[in-house]
Amino acid sequence: GENVEQHPSTLSVQEGDSAVIKCTYSDSASNYFPWYKQELGKRPQLIIDIRSNVGEKKDQRIAVTLNKTAKHFSLHITETQPEDSAVYFCAASVSYGGSQGNLIFGKGTKLSVKP
Amino acid sequence: ETGVTQTPRHLVMGMTNKKSLKCEQHLGHNAMYWYKQSAKKPLELMFVYNFKEQTENNSVPSRFSPECPNSSHLFLHLHTLQPEDSALYLCASSQEKIPGSGYTFGSGTRLTVV
Numbered sequence: 001g002e003n004v005e006q007h008p009s010t011l012s013v014q015e016g017d018s019a020v021i022k023c024t025y026s027d028s029a030s031n032y033f034p035w036y037k038q039e040l041g042k043r044p045q046l047i048i049d050i051r052s053n054v055g056e057k058k059d060q061r062i063a064v065t066l067n068k069t070a071k072h073f074s075l076h077i078t079e080t081q082p083e084d085s086a087v088y089f090c091a092a093s094v095s096y097g098g099s100q101g102n103l104i105f106g107k108g109t110k111l112s113v114k115p
Numbered sequence: 116e117t118g119v120t121q122t123p124r125h126l127v128m129g130m131t132n133k134k135s136l137k138c139e140q141h142l143g144h145n146a147m148y149w150y151k152q153s154a155k156k157p158l159e160l161m162f163v164y165n166f167k168e169q170t171e172n173n174s175v176p177s178r179f180s181p182e183c184p185n186s187s188h189l190f191l192h193l194h195t196l197q198p199e200d201s202a203l204y205l206c207a208s209s210q211e212k213i214p215g216s217g218y219t220f221g222s223g224t225r226l227t228v229v
Binding site: 004006009034036042043044045046049089102103104105106107108 | 119148155156157158160163171205217218219220221222223
């Protein structure tokens, strides 16, 4: 089955710096890769996702890149702000026959942005 | 609330108790999930229901018993739990037939087994 590894487990940056979180996956058939943000005491929320037919996707200060050959994908946050502090989870799944497979999550990265 | 509601938010139970967690989604989704979130562990998939049918049981101990009476409601019945079962239990839903639609999570139930 799919296995998703996520690094680093903790990340501390100064406000305004960039943050990068990396994930690798094992199942070459995986084709959908979402990222979730979970603030303290709150639910995980989808912030960005990418499919395997795309190499990069941006949404304001957030971008995700995908390298299918190496089976890894990364989350990039630029101009970080204190409100970006949270735990970020990557995930992978296989979509087939018009259906979405189950999401398998990484262990999470606790991002701290210092003012 | 974003459309997936979980109750109770917090639950403390003894190892001999029986309790149930409830999840309700108002998004018209047809797939629902139970995940367990423990400290320093990934979100662990427990059960999956598509159109009320259980499609996955991820080797979960029988002291956890799911129930899905319709596509909007999902329960997790608990009995004779162990202290290591203490965790945040998250419910999620998705539109199973739309690849890449993402999951919507509930706020979770923080379970403590004493």
